[in-house]
Amino acid sequence: MENIYNIAKFAHVLGFAFMSIPLFNLIVVNERALMGSSFNYETDRYFENIIKRGAVRCYVFQFTVFISGLIIVILGPGLSAMFTNWVLATKTIILFILMSLLSYVHFSIQPKIEELLLSLDSDKAAPENFASMLAPFRIKRKKLATLCLFLVITAIILGLQTYIRHDPLVTVGLISLAAIFSYRANKSLIRFGWF
Numbered sequence: 443m444e445n446i447y448n449i450a451k452f453a454h455v456l457g458f459a460f461m462s463i464p465l466f467n468l469i470v471v472n473e474r475a476l477m478g479s480s481f482n483y484e485t486d487r488y489f490e491n492i493i494k495r496g497a498v499r500c501y502v503f504q505f506t507v508f509i510s511g512l513i514i515v516i517l518g519p520g521l522s523a524m525f526t527n528w529v530l531a532t533k534t535i536i537l538f539i540l541m542s543l544l545s546y547v548h549f550s551i552q553p554k555i556e557e558l559l560l561s562l563d564s565d566k567a568a569p570e571n572f573a574s575m576l577a578p579f580r581i582k583r584k585k586l587a588t589l590c591l592f593l594v595i596t597a598i599i600l601g602l603q604t605y606i607r608h609d610p611l612v613t614v615g616l617i618s619l620a621a622i623f624s625y626r627a628n629k630s631l632i633r634f635g636w637f
Contacts, residue, residue, distance in 0.1 A: 443517055450513035457506035458598055461540070463496045464591040468627045471584055476631075481573040483564050490555060493583075497548040504541050511537070529600050529607075536597045543586050543593075551586075555579045588628040595620035 474489045515523055515530065524530050558576055562568055569575075599616045602608075608616075626632055 447514065447517045450510040450517070453506055454510035454514060455601075457503045457510060458594065458601065460503045461500060461507065461594050462591075463500045463503075464587040464594065465627055467493050467496060467587050468584065468591065469631065471580070471587075472631045479573055481568045481576070483562055483568065486576075487559060487564075490559060494552055494556070497544060497552070500544055501541075504537065504544070508537060527604070529604050533597050533600050533604075536593050536600075540590055540593055540597075543590055547583055547586055551579050551583050555583075584628060588624050591627060592620055592624035595624065 470489055470492055474485070477485060511534070515521060519527070524534060555576060558572070558579075562572070596617055599613065599620065603613065607613075623636070
C-alpha cells in the first residue's frame with residue numbers, strides 16, 4: 443500500500459504541474475497580440491487549435507489530480523480528513539471550480555469562437571469587423587484563464603501545507619504573489635519567467 447500511496451503522491455504533484463495550461467494559453471494569446479489586432483485566418487486558426495486542444499489535456503490532468511488525491515486521502519488520513527482539514531477541503535473546492543471553469547470555456551465560449559471561425563476559410567476574406575466579433579469571447583476566455591492560473595498556483599501553495607502549516611502571513615504573502623503573477627501573465631509575455 444505504501445508504494446501505491448507514493449505513486450499517487452507523485453501523480454498528484456505531476457498532475458498539478460501539468461495543469462499549468464492556463465499559463466501557456468495566456469502566453470500564446472499574448473504572443474498572438476504581438477502580431478496586431480487584425481484577423482489573419484491561418485494565424486488565428488493555428489492559435490485557436492492550440493487553445494482548443496489544451497482543454498482535453500487539462501481534463502486528463504484534473505482527473506489525474508482528483509483520482510490520485512482520493513487515493514492519497516483514503517490511504518492516508520481517511521476520507522473524514524476532507525471535512526476536518528480545511529486545506530484539503532479548500533484544495534478540493536478549488537479543483538471543482540477549475541473543472542467547472544474549464545467546462546464553461548470548453549462547452550460555451552470555445553464553440554462560439556469556433557462557430558465564427560467556421561464561417562471562414564483561408565480563401566475567403568474575413569469581414570472587416572471580424573476581429574471585433576471574436577474579441578468579447580477571447581477577452582472572457584483570457585480572464586478565466588487568468589483566474590484558473592491563480593487557482594492552480596493557490597492550490598499548489600495549499601498543497602504544500604496539507605499536513606504541516608506555514609505561518610498564515612507566509613500563506614497570504616504567497617497567495618498575493620500568485621495573484622500578481624497571474625495578473626502579469628494576463629497583461630504581458632513574461633519573457634523572463636517570473637520577471
